[in-house]
Amino acid sequence: MKYSKTIFIFCTILSLYSCKSQSAHNVTKQSVANDTTFVNLKDYSKDFVYDMKYATSDNFLKAKVYDCAECFLRLKTIKAMVAANADFMKMGYKIKIFDCYRPLDIQKRMWKIVPNPDYVANPSKGSIHNRGGAVDITLVNAKGKELDMGTSFDFFGIEASHNYQNLSQEIKDNRTLLKTTMVQNGFNALDSEWWHYNLKSALNDTVSNAKWNCD
Numbered sequence: 001m002k003y004s005k006t007i008f009i010f011c012t013i014l015s016l017y018s019c020k021s022q023s024a025h026n027v028t029k030q031s032v033a034n035d036t037t038f039v040n041l042k043d044y045s046k047d048f049v050y051d052m053k054y055a056t057s058d059n060f061l062k063a064k065v066y067d068c069a070e071c072f073l074r075l076k077t078i079k080a081m082v083a084a085n086a087d088f089m090k091m092g093y094k095i096k097i098f099d100c101y102r103p104l105d106i107q108k109r110m111w112k113i114v115p116n117p118d119y120v121a122n123p124s125k126g127s128i129h130n131r132g133g134a135v136d137i138t139l140v141n142a143k144g145k146e147l148d149m150g151t152s153f154d155f156f157g158i159e160a161s162h163n164y165q166n167l168s169q170e171i172k173d174n175r176t177l178l179k180t181t182m183v184q185n186g187f188n189a190l191d192s193e194w195w196h197y198n199l200k201s202a203l204n205d206t207v208s209n210a211k212w213n214c215d
């Protein structure tokens with residue numbers, strides 16, 4: 001029942017094309033996918049590094065809230081991410097991913113713990129994560145080591161802000177590298193979180209609560 005329900009949910013949200021596949025994974029690979037179709041990043045590139053924090057208990061919820069570590073986003077967000085990563089790879093870096101599309105129910109759990117719109121979007125409006133247009137990321141070097149961004153991911157304090165200046169030049173340069181390249185590839189930065197990027201063209205897409213298939 002859970003299986004068919006998942007397919008049903010994906011079919012519902014992907015209402016512009018027929019949904020005949022036997023799994024959500026296959027649904028995403030249909031050739032008729034358009035820019036707003038939800039797809040899995042790993043089907044489009046093998047060049048990303050993953051550390052999906054919400055598929056572990058290593059996050060501020062202190063709970064594993066995803067059944068498996070997958071990065072689903074709308075196709076247009078995937079295209080922009082692949083382009084940004086290509087730019088970073090020319091410079092010897094890769095994008096490391098902490099979070100991608102996030103079902104609305106997870107947003108509600110986050111808001112209960114941190115009801116502060118500087119750090120967690122109010123689920124009554126929905127986050128761009130819930131729209132499949134936001135990513136939480138950092139950069140790793142050729143050895144896979146994270147660049148120093150000054151704080152950990154999901155550090156809810158002023159030190160995580162792009163406007164915070166009391167940082168070493170190296171950290172400022174690392175944040176600038178991440179921000180400049182992401183903006184050049186169609187994303188907006190969020191002032192309060194150095195790791196968060198919204199695809200500009202995703203702001204008006206619909207919020208979703210669909211869960212991805214872990215089979």
Ligand SMILES: [Zn+2]
Pocket residue numbers: 099129134135136195196197
């Ligand atoms: Zn985010």
